[in-house]
Amino acid sequence: MKATNARIIFHLDMNSFYASVETAYNPAYRGKPLAVAGNPEERRGIIITSNYEARAKGVKTTMPIWEARKLCPELIVVGPNFERYRMASSEIFKIMYQVTPYVEPVSIDEGYMDVTDATPPSKTVELARNLQAKIKKELDLPCSIGIAPNKFLAKMASDMKKPMGITILRKRDIQNVLWPLPVGEMYGVGKKTAEKLNGIEIYTIKDLAEADVYQLKQLLGINGERLKNRANGIDLRPVDPDAVNDFKSIGSSETLPMDTTDEQEIRALFSSLAANVETRLKRKNAAGRTVQITVRFHDRKTITRSKKLPNFIEKKEDILKVALELFNQHWNNEPIRLLGVTIQDIEEKQNIVHQLDLFTYKKDAEKEKLYTTIEHLTEKFGKNPFVEIKEEIKDQPRTSFQKDFLDDFRK
Structure with a gap:
């Protein structure tokens, strides 16, 4: 990638991902309020996610099913199929990877792309529209894309227009677009951090941007300075395709x-x-x-x-x-x-x-001859003859925060 100060970063965020995947697999759900819940047969099961039709009726993530049905009696509730979501995620990242090799997955349904060298700046929005349309056409899944000069601003931008939104957030837009927002709406500021900031009279992103850095570091450690920088649109982190391996x-x-x-x-x-x-x-x-x-x-x-x-x-x-x-x-x-x-x-x-310790030394020594034999056979046949060929392990990630499968799309 060429060294350049004018980076163009996409943050691609799938819209109500689990519910959208279920609708893609079962078009009968289209246009109807749908929720994915951990235990759909249990009244006390918890809503994992819901589509926009359900959200319009007040259905929210972590809400008990009985409460969701009270707000929306016609709500369709299905159990999660994480293998299905994982397959869909892999296909999404494959499409992103066709645009640029600089793709950084951050969860099952979102990732960053550095498209600085993938298109002329004048064609950036067209590239985003084409990417969004390709994912919708090939996978029948909606997404929003934030376009910005760094990862933080791209992430904030992708949240501004859903579903199927494309939002550009430039540094010159920060004071008008970001600063008036409550500090709790800033990416990287959780509920507890927002409460701490409110405690020192920081209520908006502008307040954070203009706050004393020493006071912030006293309150939040090094994260205080980092958040102040982000509030001012400063984020030097590269899009790192290998970050998922860390x-x-x-x-x-x-x-x-x-x-x-x-x-x-x-x-x-x-x-x-x-x-x-x-x-x-x-x-x-x-x-x-x-x-x-x-x-x-x-x-x-x-x-x-x-x-x-x-x-x-x-x-x-x-x-x-x-x-x-x-x-x-x-x-x-x-x-x-x-x-x-x-x-x-x-x-x-x-x-x-x-x-090696006293308990494993003897076992390891006994295995040494076996290892030598296996090495010889592997050289002869081109693979370890004692390794059973198994089907792909069908473990199911339980949440979008488990990242150890996110590089599967490169395989």
């Missing part, structure tokens, strides 16, 4: 159909979550050293607890053992709504130095 954690979480204190049910869910993490570690040929659990109680209070281990682990049994140990140490016997298991401090196995 995964440091792999996790799995699930909301229970009903709040529970049943230890057998809790143990079974932990076992399922640990198995899912193991499967996804295998896909990345990786292992990790820290196990973290997430526990959300009936009153939505959420805690995380973690333990760093002396050695890397990857097996379900090892993950489960530490997760249950953490849980037993910190559970107060209150009813539980959600559980999560995450492996952190991840490294690919090829980067992990294998440390």
Whole structure:
């Protein structure tokens, strides 16, 4: 990519992605209020996402199904099909990749593109329209595209017009377009951060842009200075196609159909979550050293607890053992709504130095002859004859925040 100060960045954001994919697969849903929920047969199941017809009736993400049906009696509720969403995501990124190799997926339904060298500046909007139309025509999926000189402004722009919007946000537009907005609407400012900023009389993005950087750093650390820069339209981060490979954690979480204190049910869910993490570690040929659990109680209070281990682990049994140990140490016997298991401090196995100890030395020595034999056979036949050819692992990512599959489109 040529060195240039005038970058052109797209942020492509799919519109109500899960619901749109379901409609693409079943056109009978078109024009009707539709929601995807974790447990559609349960009144207390939670809405994961909904289409714009449902949102117009007041249906919102995380709303219980019974409440959504009260607002919208004709609401169609379906269960999630993450394999389907993953396939659709891969096809979307393939189309983006045809435009430029500088594509950075950030979740299952959004990504950045640096199109600086993909088209003359005068053709930028035409390129965005063609990309949007191609995704709609080939996949029947709507998206919005933000166009800006950096990633932050492109992200803010893509949120301004939905569905099927194309928005340009230049630095000269910041004072008129961004600054009047409440600081809580700024990308990177969550609810708690907004409350902290409000506490020092920062209510708008303009207030943040003009705030004292020392005071912000005292309040928010280095993130305070970063947010002030963004509020002023400064963001030097490149679009990094390899960023998706810099995964440091792999996790799995699930909301229970009903709040529970049943230890057998809790143990079974932990076992399922640990198995899912193991499967996804295998896909990345990786292992990790820290196990973290997430526990959300009936009153939505959420805690995380973690333990760093002396050695890397990857097996379900090892993950489960530490997760249950953490849980037993910190559970107060209150009813539980959600559980999560995450492996952190991840490294690919090829980067992990294998440390022999007294317990593994003998086993490793016994395997050495087998390894030598396998190497000879691999050289002769061109592949390891002892590796069983399996179907692609059909693990299903549970949320859009699990990023370890996002480079599949390049395969």
